[in-house]
Amino acid sequence: MISIVSAPVEETRCEVKLLMFDCFCANREEMHIEILKAFVNLHEFMDLNLVQALRQFLWSFRLPGEAQKIDRMMEAFAARYCDYTCYILSFSIIMLNTSLHNPSVKDKPDLRRFFTMNRGIDSGSDLPPELLTKLYESIYKEPFKIPEDDGNDLTLTFFNPDREGWLLKRGGRVKTWKRRWFILTDNCLYYFQYTTDKDPIGIIPLENLSVRAIQDSNKRYCLELSSCAGQKIKACKMENRELVEGKHQAYRLSAASAQEQDGWILSIRSSISKDPFYDLVSSRKRRIISSNSNNNNNNNNSNSKNQQQQPT
Secondary structure (H helix, E strand, O other): OOOOOOOOHHHHHHHHHHOOOHHHHHOOOHHHHHHHHHHHOOOOOOOOOHHHHHHHHHOOOOOOOOHHHHHHHHHHHHHHHOOHHHHHHHHHHHHHHHHHHOOOOOOOOOHHHHHHHOOOOEOOEOOOHHHHHHHHHHHHHOOOOOOOOOOOOOOOOOOOOOEEEEEEEEOOOOOOEEEEEEEEEOOEEEEEOOOOOOOOOEEEEOOOEEEEEEOOOOOOOEEEEEEOOOOOOOOEEEEOOEEEEOOOOEEEEEOOOHHHHHHHHHHHHHHHOOOHHHHHHHHHHHHHHHHHHHHHHHHHHHHHHHHHHOOO
8 A cells, every 4th residue: 555645735736746647647557546546535625515625626736638537536536525426426517617618618518418417427316406506606607726837848738648640741831741740639739840849849729620531642641630610720830939820721741551541530530529528427327327227136136036045
């Protein structure tokens, strides 16, 4: 059993950042799980309601952007705060906070949608509508405060990306092809001159973009990013050591193989999707319902066997 010296959470926040806390969420090895549990157990949630406890918890570290990592953090939080119902509800609240206050999410969930998302999570029953209404209104009025980076080091942003690799990128005004190192993370596509560079030379936000395979007379295995509205893409690049707005209406890239081409297209499409959290919450709910159903069937089978074995 790994132990962490008990200290105020406020004092450990900077250390958590230095440890790149993402790795403890991504790694399922026993040591990492124990460290995650030990960190969560440093928190004291006595006399706090769920939203208050979440606010305190989320202020103690930098929340990862990936849905699976948030899933693991909420599972650890729920084990400390309450139970499995709390876990599902906590994840729904994180998702609600992201959907309501992230400018890139255009489809803002209303109260009815929040009710639907949490239907049947209390062992098959619904939570009181008064409780869900209070939770929704609290998040709607005041988003969670989460510590931010100092802005000078993008290392955490590019840690454990959705996809990375070499692609050829066609220029905008001059149609030459240059080899660039691409990183896909947090709904953005970053490209670098070298894999060792800390700062990107270009950033392409994927909001309102589409991606498709396309034929090119000069290169094979091409894919193209374009605006869904046919407008100029809101991107930026480094030019003479200054960040300037890009002027592309489309970005054309070339992969090394058909397999790489398909992989990039699938990864980018997945990143463009509106709310990855909804699918994960729905999956968790189905798992709970299935687990409860199996437990009930096992109990019924056990009772049936006991009745058959009783002497007449």
